[in-house]
Amino acid sequence: MIEFLSVYAENWASWWPQIAKATGNTILLTVFSFALAVVIGVLLALGKLSRIGLIRGFCTAYIEIARGVPALAILFLIYFGLVPLGIVLDAFVAGFIGLGMSAGGYIAEVFRAGIQAVHKGQREAALATGMTPAMSFRYIILPQAVRIILPPLLNMLIILLKDTSICSLISTPELMLRAKDLAMMSFLPMHLFLLAGLIYFLLAWPLSLVTRRVEAHMRRSLRGA
Amino acid sequence: MGFEKILNLGGPLLLGAVTTVEITLVSLLLAIVIGLGLALLKLSRFKLLHWVIDIYVEVFRGTPVLAQLFIIYFGLAYMGFKVSAFPAAIIGLGLNGGAVLTEVFRAGLGAIHHGQREAALAVGMTPWSSLRYIILPQTWRITLPPLGNYAIALLKDTAVVSAIAAPEIMFYARNLVTSTFETTLIYVLAAALYFCLSFPLARLVERFEKRQSAWQ
Numbered sequence: 368m369i370e371f372l373s374v375y376a377e378n379w380a381s382w383w384p385q386i387a388k389a390t391g392n393t394i395l396l397t398v399f400s401f402a403l404a405v406v407i408g409v410l411l412a413l414g415k416l417s418r419i420g421l422i423r424g425f426c427t428a429y430i431e432i433a434r435g436v437p438a439l440a441i442l443f444l445i446y447f448g449l450v451p452l453g454i455v456l457d458a459f460v461a462g463f464i465g466l467g468m469s470a471g472g473y474i475a476e477v478f479r480a481g482i483q484a485v486h487k488g489q490r491e492a493a494l495a496t497g498m499t500p501a502m503s504f505r506y507i508i509l510p511q512a513v514r515i516i517l518p519p520l521l522n523m524l525i526i527l528l529k530d531t532s533i534c535s536l537i538s539t540p541e542l543m544l545r546a547k548d549l550a551m552m553s554f555l556p557m558h559l560f561l562l563a564g565l566i567y568f569l570l571a572w573p574l575s576l577v578t579r580r581v582e583a584h585m586r587r588s589l590r591g592a
Numbered sequence: 593m594g595f596e597k598i599l600n601l602g603g604p605l606l607l608g609a610v611t612t613v614e615i616t617l618v619s620l621l622l623a624i625v626i627g628l629g630l631a632l633l634k635l636s637r638f639k640l641l642h643w644v645i646d647i648y649v650e651v652f653r654g655t656p657v658l659a660q661l662f663i664i665y666f667g668l669a670y671m672g673f674k675v676s677a678f679p680a681a682i683i684g685l686g687l688n689g690g691a692v693l694t695e696v697f698r699a700g701l702g703a704i705h706h707g708q709r710e711a712a713l714a715v716g717m718t719p720w721s722s723l724r725y726i727i728l729p730q731t732w733r734i735t736l737p738p739l740g741n742y743a744i745a746l747l748k749d750t751a752v753v754s755a756i757a758a759p760e761i762m763f764y765a766r767n768l769v770t771s772t773f774e775t776t777l778i779y780v781l782a783a784a785l786y787f788c789l790s791f792p793l794a795r796l797v798e799r800f801e802k803r804q805s806a807w808q
Contacts, residue, residue, distance in 0.1 A: 434744075435790040437751035439762060440783040447769065448779040532656035536755055543658060550666065557667035564659040571654040 374558050382549060382562075389545035390566055396463055396531045396541055401524050403467025408474025415479055426475070433472025439533050441465045446537040462534035462541075470527055474520065481516035482508060514585045521578040525571050532567070542566060601768055601778055608764035609785055615681050615760060616747045622686030623746070624739075627693025631701055632723075634694075645694065652691035658752050660684045665756040681753035685746060692742055700735035701727065737804055740797035744790050751786070761785055 375382075414426035433441075442465035446456060456464070485508050493503030535543035546563035550556040630645050652660065661684040668675055675683070704727055712722030754762035765782040769775050 431791065431794075432787060435748075435787040435794060436783045437748035437762075437786055439751040439754075440779065440786055443762070443765070444776075444779040444783060448776045451773075451776050529656040532658040533752055533755075535658070536752075543656070543662075546659075547662070554670070556670045557663065560659055560662045560667050564655040564663065567656055567659060568651065568654040572650065575650075575654065 385545050389542045392540055393531050393542040397528045399463040400466035401527050404470035404474050407471025408478055411475035412478035430472045430475050433469050438469040438530055441469050442537050458537055458539040462539035477516055477519045481512040484515050485511045518582040525574050528571055604764045605781055605785055608761040612750050612760040615750045619682045619685035620743055620746055623689025623693050626690025628697050630694040631697030634698055649691045649694050652688050657688045657749055660688055661756050677756050677758040680756055681758040689746055696735055696738045700731040703734050704730050737801045740800055744793050747790050
Protein backbone atom coordinates (compact mmCIF):
# COMPACT_ATOMS: atom_id res chain seq x y z
CA MET A 368 0.00 0.00 0.00
CA ILE A 369 2.76 2.43 1.01
CA GLU A 370 4.76 1.31 -2.00
CA PHE A 371 1.73 1.95 -4.18
CA LEU A 372 1.25 5.45 -2.78
CA SER A 373 4.93 6.36 -2.95
CA VAL A 374 4.68 6.16 -6.74
CA TYR A 375 2.39 9.19 -6.59
CA ALA A 376 4.93 11.10 -4.48
CA GLU A 377 7.70 10.32 -6.95
CA ASN A 378 5.78 11.37 -10.04
CA TRP A 379 3.63 14.13 -8.62
CA ALA A 380 5.83 16.98 -9.85
CA SER A 381 5.69 15.79 -13.45
CA TRP A 382 2.07 14.61 -13.42
CA TRP A 383 0.25 17.33 -11.56
CA PRO A 384 0.77 20.30 -13.96
CA GLN A 385 -0.57 18.21 -16.86
CA ILE A 386 -3.40 16.68 -14.85
CA ALA A 387 -4.41 20.08 -13.47
CA LYS A 388 -4.55 21.61 -16.94
CA ALA A 389 -6.54 18.66 -18.25
CA THR A 390 -8.96 18.93 -15.32
CA GLY A 391 -9.49 22.57 -16.25
CA ASN A 392 -10.34 21.47 -19.79
CA THR A 393 -12.79 18.88 -18.45
CA ILE A 394 -14.57 21.60 -16.48
CA LEU A 395 -14.63 23.91 -19.51
CA LEU A 396 -15.94 21.08 -21.69
CA THR A 397 -18.69 20.38 -19.13
CA VAL A 398 -19.72 24.04 -18.90
CA PHE A 399 -19.72 24.59 -22.67
CA SER A 400 -21.64 21.44 -23.48
CA PHE A 401 -24.15 22.10 -20.68
CA ALA A 402 -24.75 25.65 -21.94
CA LEU A 403 -25.27 24.35 -25.49
CA ALA A 404 -27.54 21.57 -24.23
CA VAL A 405 -29.71 24.06 -22.30
CA VAL A 406 -30.07 26.31 -25.37
CA ILE A 407 -30.95 23.35 -27.60
CA GLY A 408 -33.25 21.95 -24.91
CA VAL A 409 -35.22 25.19 -24.54
CA LEU A 410 -35.59 25.58 -28.30
CA LEU A 411 -36.75 21.97 -28.71
CA ALA A 412 -39.17 22.18 -25.79
CA LEU A 413 -40.74 25.34 -27.21
CA GLY A 414 -40.72 23.80 -30.69
CA LYS A 415 -42.57 20.76 -29.43
CA LEU A 416 -45.34 22.99 -28.10
CA SER A 417 -45.48 24.86 -31.43
CA ARG A 418 -48.67 25.03 -33.49
CA ILE A 419 -46.78 24.40 -36.75
CA GLY A 420 -46.72 20.67 -37.45
CA LEU A 421 -43.41 20.70 -39.31
CA ILE A 422 -41.55 22.29 -36.39
CA ARG A 423 -43.23 19.92 -33.94
CA GLY A 424 -42.26 16.94 -36.11
CA PHE A 425 -38.65 18.06 -36.43
CA CYS A 426 -38.29 18.61 -32.69
CA THR A 427 -39.89 15.27 -31.85
CA ALA A 428 -37.57 13.48 -34.30
CA TYR A 429 -34.51 15.29 -32.92
CA ILE A 430 -35.37 14.38 -29.33
CA GLU A 431 -35.99 10.71 -30.20
CA ILE A 432 -32.75 10.40 -32.16
CA ALA A 433 -30.63 12.24 -29.58
CA ARG A 434 -32.03 9.99 -26.86
CA GLY A 435 -31.72 6.80 -28.91
CA VAL A 436 -28.12 7.11 -30.09
CA PRO A 437 -25.03 6.89 -27.83
CA ALA A 438 -23.15 10.15 -27.33
CA LEU A 439 -20.03 8.34 -28.54
CA ALA A 440 -21.62 7.58 -31.91
CA ILE A 441 -22.59 11.26 -32.25
CA LEU A 442 -19.06 12.36 -31.33
CA PHE A 443 -17.52 10.01 -33.91
CA LEU A 444 -19.96 11.19 -36.53
CA ILE A 445 -19.14 14.85 -35.88
CA TYR A 446 -15.39 14.48 -35.49
CA PHE A 447 -14.53 11.78 -38.05
CA GLY A 448 -17.70 11.46 -40.12
CA LEU A 449 -17.82 15.08 -41.28
CA VAL A 450 -14.22 15.15 -42.52
CA PRO A 451 -15.01 13.57 -45.93
CA LEU A 452 -17.64 16.29 -46.38
CA GLY A 453 -14.97 18.93 -45.86
CA ILE A 454 -15.93 19.87 -42.29
CA VAL A 455 -12.90 19.53 -40.01
CA LEU A 456 -13.52 20.42 -36.37
CA ASP A 457 -11.12 20.87 -33.50
CA ALA A 458 -11.43 17.95 -31.04
CA PHE A 459 -12.54 20.23 -28.20
CA VAL A 460 -15.19 21.93 -30.36
CA ALA A 461 -16.42 18.61 -31.74
CA GLY A 462 -16.54 17.30 -28.17
CA PHE A 463 -18.73 19.99 -26.70
CA ILE A 464 -20.98 20.21 -29.78
CA GLY A 465 -21.51 16.43 -29.73
CA LEU A 466 -22.21 16.23 -26.01
CA GLY A 467 -24.40 19.34 -26.13
CA MET A 468 -26.44 18.02 -29.05
CA SER A 469 -26.88 14.68 -27.30
CA ALA A 470 -27.81 16.11 -23.89
CA GLY A 471 -30.07 18.72 -25.54
CA GLY A 472 -32.58 15.97 -26.34
CA TYR A 473 -32.83 14.99 -22.66
CA ILE A 474 -33.00 18.55 -21.41
CA ALA A 475 -35.83 19.28 -23.86
CA GLU A 476 -37.89 16.55 -22.18
CA VAL A 477 -37.03 17.93 -18.75
CA PHE A 478 -38.24 21.40 -19.76
CA ARG A 479 -41.37 20.10 -21.46
CA ALA A 480 -42.31 17.99 -18.45
CA GLY A 481 -41.69 20.97 -16.16
CA ILE A 482 -43.81 23.38 -18.18
CA GLN A 483 -46.63 20.88 -18.66
CA ALA A 484 -46.67 20.02 -14.95
CA VAL A 485 -47.91 23.53 -14.19
CA HIS A 486 -51.70 23.29 -14.28
CA LYS A 487 -53.16 25.08 -17.30
CA GLY A 488 -55.58 26.91 -15.02
CA GLN A 489 -52.59 28.91 -13.81
CA ARG A 490 -52.03 30.29 -17.29
CA GLU A 491 -55.72 30.88 -17.87
CA ALA A 492 -56.02 32.74 -14.58
CA ALA A 493 -52.97 34.88 -15.44
CA LEU A 494 -54.47 35.75 -18.83
CA ALA A 495 -57.86 36.44 -17.24
CA THR A 496 -56.30 39.01 -14.90
CA GLY A 497 -55.00 40.82 -17.99
CA MET A 498 -51.43 39.54 -18.23
CA THR A 499 -49.95 39.12 -21.70
CA PRO A 500 -48.98 35.53 -22.67
CA ALA A 501 -45.29 36.50 -22.25
CA MET A 502 -45.92 37.93 -18.78
CA SER A 503 -47.90 34.88 -17.70
CA PHE A 504 -45.01 32.67 -18.84
CA ARG A 505 -42.40 34.85 -17.12
CA TYR A 506 -44.17 35.49 -13.80
CA ILE A 507 -46.58 32.57 -13.36
CA ILE A 508 -45.49 29.47 -15.32
CA LEU A 509 -41.70 29.76 -15.17
CA PRO A 510 -41.29 30.26 -11.38
CA GLN A 511 -43.38 27.15 -10.77
CA ALA A 512 -41.76 25.11 -13.55
CA VAL A 513 -38.26 25.88 -12.25
CA ARG A 514 -38.99 23.94 -9.06
CA ILE A 515 -39.72 20.84 -11.11
CA ILE A 516 -36.95 21.41 -13.65
CA LEU A 517 -34.00 22.27 -11.42
CA PRO A 518 -33.24 18.84 -9.85
CA PRO A 519 -33.18 16.85 -13.14
CA LEU A 520 -31.24 19.70 -14.76
CA LEU A 521 -28.55 19.45 -12.07
CA ASN A 522 -28.52 15.67 -12.52
CA MET A 523 -27.90 16.24 -16.21
CA LEU A 524 -24.93 18.45 -15.35
CA ILE A 525 -23.39 15.63 -13.31
CA ILE A 526 -24.01 13.12 -16.11
CA LEU A 527 -22.39 15.52 -18.59
CA LEU A 528 -19.36 15.96 -16.34
CA LYS A 529 -18.83 12.20 -16.34
CA ASP A 530 -19.64 11.88 -20.04
CA THR A 531 -16.92 14.36 -21.00
CA SER A 532 -14.54 11.45 -20.37
CA ILE A 533 -15.65 9.78 -23.60
CA CYS A 534 -14.37 12.81 -25.53
CA SER A 535 -10.93 11.31 -24.87
CA LEU A 536 -11.83 8.77 -27.57
CA ILE A 537 -11.87 11.56 -30.17
CA SER A 538 -8.64 12.94 -28.60
CA THR A 539 -10.12 16.00 -26.87
CA PRO A 540 -7.34 17.06 -24.49
CA GLU A 541 -9.26 16.46 -21.26
CA LEU A 542 -8.62 14.55 -18.04
CA MET A 543 -9.18 11.00 -19.32
CA LEU A 544 -6.96 11.48 -22.38
CA ARG A 545 -4.16 12.98 -20.29
CA ALA A 546 -4.43 10.14 -17.76
CA LYS A 547 -4.30 7.60 -20.61
CA ASP A 548 -1.29 9.27 -22.24
CA LEU A 549 0.59 9.45 -18.95
CA ALA A 550 -0.36 5.83 -18.22
CA MET A 551 1.08 4.72 -21.55
CA MET A 552 4.28 6.68 -21.01
CA SER A 553 4.91 5.65 -17.42
CA PHE A 554 3.41 2.13 -17.57
CA LEU A 555 1.44 2.97 -14.44
CA PRO A 556 -2.20 2.60 -15.60
CA MET A 557 -3.63 1.74 -12.19
CA HIS A 558 -2.18 4.86 -10.56
CA LEU A 559 -3.29 7.23 -13.27
CA PHE A 560 -6.78 5.89 -13.83
CA LEU A 561 -7.42 5.84 -10.08
CA LEU A 562 -6.20 9.42 -9.89
CA ALA A 563 -8.47 10.41 -12.78
CA GLY A 564 -11.39 8.62 -11.13
CA LEU A 565 -10.71 10.42 -7.86
CA ILE A 566 -10.67 13.82 -9.58
CA TYR A 567 -13.97 13.10 -11.34
CA PHE A 568 -15.40 12.02 -8.02
CA LEU A 569 -14.21 15.18 -6.27
CA LEU A 570 -15.89 17.23 -8.98
CA ALA A 571 -19.12 15.20 -9.19
CA TRP A 572 -19.79 14.41 -5.55
CA PRO A 573 -20.27 17.98 -4.25
CA LEU A 574 -22.57 18.57 -7.21
CA SER A 575 -24.61 15.51 -6.33
CA LEU A 576 -24.86 16.58 -2.66
CA VAL A 577 -26.15 19.99 -3.80
CA THR A 578 -28.60 18.28 -6.15
CA ARG A 579 -29.98 16.13 -3.35
CA ARG A 580 -30.45 19.17 -1.09
CA VAL A 581 -32.21 21.04 -3.88
CA GLU A 582 -34.39 17.98 -4.53
CA ALA A 583 -35.39 17.71 -0.88
CA HIS A 584 -36.02 21.44 -0.68
CA MET A 585 -38.15 21.49 -3.83
CA ARG A 586 -40.15 18.49 -2.71
CA ARG A 587 -40.96 20.22 0.56
CA SER A 588 -41.89 23.48 -1.14
CA LEU A 589 -44.07 21.64 -3.66
CA ARG A 590 -45.91 19.87 -0.86
CA GLY A 591 -46.37 23.20 0.90
CA ALA A 592 -47.82 24.79 -2.22
CA MET B 593 -23.96 5.57 -51.88
CA GLY B 594 -24.95 2.30 -53.46
CA PHE B 595 -27.33 -0.06 -51.78
CA GLU B 596 -24.75 -2.81 -52.15
CA LYS B 597 -22.21 -0.74 -50.23
CA ILE B 598 -24.60 -0.42 -47.32
CA LEU B 599 -25.10 -4.19 -47.33
CA ASN B 600 -21.35 -4.81 -47.32
CA LEU B 601 -20.80 -2.46 -44.41
CA GLY B 602 -23.97 -3.53 -42.63
CA GLY B 603 -22.89 -7.16 -42.22
CA PRO B 604 -19.97 -6.56 -39.85
CA LEU B 605 -21.94 -3.88 -38.01
CA LEU B 606 -24.79 -6.34 -37.41
CA LEU B 607 -22.23 -8.78 -36.06
CA GLY B 608 -21.19 -6.06 -33.65
CA ALA B 609 -24.84 -5.47 -32.77
CA VAL B 610 -25.12 -9.09 -31.59
CA THR B 611 -22.25 -8.49 -29.17
CA THR B 612 -23.79 -5.17 -28.11
CA VAL B 613 -27.03 -6.97 -27.22
CA GLU B 614 -25.13 -9.73 -25.41
CA ILE B 615 -23.09 -7.25 -23.36
CA THR B 616 -26.25 -5.27 -22.57
CA LEU B 617 -28.22 -8.32 -21.40
CA VAL B 618 -25.48 -9.90 -19.30
CA SER B 619 -24.43 -6.68 -17.61
CA LEU B 620 -28.10 -5.79 -17.03
CA LEU B 621 -28.57 -9.11 -15.29
CA LEU B 622 -25.45 -8.53 -13.17
CA ALA B 623 -26.60 -5.01 -12.33
CA ILE B 624 -30.06 -6.28 -11.28
CA VAL B 625 -28.56 -8.96 -9.04
CA ILE B 626 -26.18 -6.46 -7.40
CA GLY B 627 -28.79 -3.72 -7.16
CA LEU B 628 -31.57 -5.86 -5.70
CA GLY B 629 -29.16 -7.68 -3.38
CA LEU B 630 -27.69 -4.49 -1.96
CA ALA B 631 -31.09 -2.79 -1.69
CA LEU B 632 -32.32 -5.78 0.38
CA LEU B 633 -29.17 -5.71 2.51
CA LYS B 634 -29.86 -2.05 3.20
CA LEU B 635 -33.03 -3.15 4.98
CA SER B 636 -30.81 -4.77 7.61
CA ARG B 637 -29.91 -3.07 10.87
CA PHE B 638 -26.11 -3.34 10.54
CA LYS B 639 -24.86 0.24 10.31
CA LEU B 640 -21.49 -0.88 8.94
CA LEU B 641 -23.18 -2.64 6.03
CA HIS B 642 -25.08 0.55 5.17
CA TRP B 643 -21.81 2.45 5.12
CA VAL B 644 -20.09 0.01 2.79
CA ILE B 645 -23.05 -0.04 0.39
CA ASP B 646 -23.34 3.76 0.43
CA ILE B 647 -19.65 4.15 -0.38
CA TYR B 648 -19.95 1.66 -3.26
CA VAL B 649 -22.96 3.50 -4.66
CA GLU B 650 -21.40 6.96 -4.32
CA VAL B 651 -18.07 5.93 -5.82
CA PHE B 652 -19.55 4.14 -8.82
CA ARG B 653 -22.11 6.83 -9.49
CA GLY B 654 -19.60 9.64 -9.00
CA THR B 655 -17.04 8.48 -11.56
CA PRO B 656 -17.25 7.96 -15.34
CA VAL B 657 -17.89 4.41 -16.50
CA LEU B 658 -14.91 4.82 -18.86
CA ALA B 659 -12.58 5.35 -15.88
CA GLN B 660 -14.03 2.22 -14.24
CA LEU B 661 -13.50 0.20 -17.41
CA PHE B 662 -9.91 1.42 -17.77
CA ILE B 663 -9.15 0.51 -14.15
CA ILE B 664 -10.59 -2.99 -14.63
CA TYR B 665 -9.03 -3.58 -18.03
CA PHE B 666 -5.67 -1.77 -17.95
CA GLY B 667 -5.21 -1.22 -14.21
CA LEU B 668 -5.85 -4.79 -13.11
CA ALA B 669 -3.62 -6.15 -15.89
CA TYR B 670 -0.83 -4.02 -14.47
CA MET B 671 -1.48 -5.50 -11.01
CA GLY B 672 -1.22 -8.97 -12.53
CA PHE B 673 -4.92 -9.82 -13.07
CA LYS B 674 -5.45 -10.03 -16.80
CA VAL B 675 -9.15 -9.72 -17.65
CA SER B 676 -10.03 -9.95 -21.33
CA ALA B 677 -12.19 -7.31 -23.01
CA PHE B 678 -15.61 -9.00 -22.93
CA PRO B 679 -15.65 -9.95 -19.22
CA ALA B 680 -14.05 -6.61 -18.34
CA ALA B 681 -16.88 -4.83 -20.15
CA ILE B 682 -19.51 -6.91 -18.31
CA ILE B 683 -17.89 -6.40 -14.90
CA GLY B 684 -17.43 -2.66 -15.46
CA LEU B 685 -20.94 -1.99 -16.77
CA GLY B 686 -22.45 -4.41 -14.24
CA LEU B 687 -20.77 -2.78 -11.23
CA ASN B 688 -21.65 0.66 -12.53
CA GLY B 689 -25.26 -0.37 -13.12
CA GLY B 690 -25.41 -2.12 -9.75
CA ALA B 691 -24.84 1.23 -8.08
CA VAL B 692 -27.60 2.88 -10.12
CA LEU B 693 -30.06 0.04 -9.53
CA THR B 694 -29.35 -0.16 -5.79
CA GLU B 695 -30.91 3.29 -5.57
CA VAL B 696 -33.77 2.30 -7.87
CA PHE B 697 -34.65 -0.83 -5.88
CA ARG B 698 -34.15 0.95 -2.55
CA ALA B 699 -36.68 3.58 -3.63
CA GLY B 700 -39.02 0.81 -4.84
CA LEU B 701 -38.81 -1.14 -1.59
CA GLY B 702 -39.19 2.09 0.39
CA ALA B 703 -42.42 2.88 -1.43
CA ILE B 704 -44.12 -0.27 -0.08
CA HIS B 705 -46.02 0.55 3.10
CA HIS B 706 -44.60 -1.33 6.09
CA GLY B 707 -48.12 -2.48 6.92
CA GLN B 708 -47.90 -4.83 3.94
CA ARG B 709 -45.06 -6.75 5.55
CA GLU B 710 -46.67 -6.68 8.99
CA ALA B 711 -49.92 -8.03 7.57
CA ALA B 712 -48.07 -10.80 5.73
CA LEU B 713 -46.27 -11.81 8.93
CA ALA B 714 -49.50 -11.56 10.91
CA VAL B 715 -51.24 -14.11 8.65
CA GLY B 716 -48.35 -16.49 9.35
CA MET B 717 -46.04 -15.98 6.38
CA THR B 718 -42.34 -16.38 7.01
CA PRO B 719 -40.21 -13.24 6.44
CA TRP B 720 -38.90 -14.87 3.26
CA SER B 721 -42.30 -15.68 1.77
CA SER B 722 -43.64 -12.24 2.70
CA LEU B 723 -40.73 -10.81 0.70
CA ARG B 724 -41.24 -13.24 -2.15
CA TYR B 725 -45.02 -13.05 -2.49
CA ILE B 726 -46.02 -9.67 -1.02
CA ILE B 727 -43.15 -7.16 -1.16
CA LEU B 728 -41.21 -8.03 -4.32
CA PRO B 729 -44.20 -8.26 -6.72
CA GLN B 730 -45.24 -4.74 -5.67
CA THR B 731 -41.68 -3.44 -5.82
CA TRP B 732 -41.37 -4.90 -9.29
CA ARG B 733 -44.27 -2.81 -10.60
CA ILE B 734 -42.77 0.38 -9.22
CA THR B 735 -39.24 -0.28 -10.42
CA LEU B 736 -40.11 -1.48 -13.92
CA PRO B 737 -40.15 1.98 -15.61
CA PRO B 738 -36.85 3.22 -14.09
CA LEU B 739 -35.36 -0.21 -14.75
CA GLY B 740 -36.37 0.06 -18.39
CA ASN B 741 -34.90 3.55 -18.63
CA TYR B 742 -31.70 2.22 -17.13
CA ALA B 743 -31.63 -0.61 -19.70
CA ILE B 744 -31.78 1.99 -22.50
CA ALA B 745 -28.98 4.01 -20.93
CA LEU B 746 -26.95 0.82 -20.55
CA LEU B 747 -27.49 -0.15 -24.18
CA LYS B 748 -26.03 3.19 -25.21
CA ASP B 749 -23.23 2.99 -22.65
CA THR B 750 -22.02 -0.24 -24.23
CA ALA B 751 -20.61 1.96 -27.03
CA VAL B 752 -17.93 3.05 -24.58
CA VAL B 753 -16.56 -0.48 -24.18
CA SER B 754 -15.17 -0.22 -27.71
CA ALA B 755 -12.39 1.73 -25.95
CA ILE B 756 -11.20 -1.52 -24.35
CA ALA B 757 -11.58 -3.35 -27.67
CA ALA B 758 -14.73 -5.34 -26.89
CA PRO B 759 -16.01 -6.30 -30.37
CA GLU B 760 -19.34 -4.42 -30.41
CA ILE B 761 -20.89 -1.95 -32.91
CA MET B 762 -18.50 0.98 -32.41
CA PHE B 763 -15.49 -1.30 -32.44
CA TYR B 764 -16.48 -2.81 -35.79
CA ALA B 765 -17.31 0.65 -37.08
CA ARG B 766 -13.82 1.93 -36.28
CA ASN B 767 -12.22 -1.10 -37.91
CA LEU B 768 -14.39 -0.73 -41.01
CA VAL B 769 -13.38 2.92 -41.29
CA THR B 770 -9.68 2.07 -41.41
CA SER B 771 -10.24 -0.59 -44.09
CA THR B 772 -12.82 1.16 -46.32
CA PHE B 773 -12.56 4.93 -45.56
CA GLU B 774 -16.35 5.20 -45.81
CA THR B 775 -16.24 7.27 -42.62
CA THR B 776 -19.49 9.21 -42.89
CA LEU B 777 -21.63 6.30 -44.06
CA ILE B 778 -20.25 3.89 -41.46
CA TYR B 779 -20.87 6.18 -38.49
CA VAL B 780 -24.35 7.06 -39.76
CA LEU B 781 -25.11 3.34 -40.05
CA ALA B 782 -23.72 2.68 -36.56
CA ALA B 783 -25.87 5.46 -35.09
CA ALA B 784 -28.91 4.14 -36.98
CA LEU B 785 -28.27 0.65 -35.65
CA TYR B 786 -28.23 1.87 -32.04
CA PHE B 787 -31.41 3.80 -32.72
CA CYS B 788 -33.11 0.67 -34.08
CA LEU B 789 -32.19 -1.16 -30.87
CA SER B 790 -33.12 1.55 -28.38
CA PHE B 791 -36.25 2.98 -30.02
CA PRO B 792 -38.50 -0.09 -29.46
CA LEU B 793 -37.17 -0.33 -25.92
CA ALA B 794 -38.08 3.31 -25.31
CA ARG B 795 -41.65 2.70 -26.57
CA LEU B 796 -41.93 -0.29 -24.25
CA VAL B 797 -40.81 1.77 -21.25
CA GLU B 798 -43.35 4.42 -22.21
CA ARG B 799 -46.07 1.78 -22.04
CA PHE B 800 -44.89 0.67 -18.59
CA GLU B 801 -45.01 4.28 -17.45
CA LYS B 802 -48.52 4.82 -18.81
CA ARG B 803 -49.76 1.62 -17.22
CA GLN B 804 -48.21 2.60 -13.92
CA SER B 805 -49.79 6.05 -13.84
CA ALA B 806 -53.11 4.33 -14.59
CA TRP B 807 -52.70 2.25 -11.41
CA GLN B 808 -52.11 5.25 -9.23
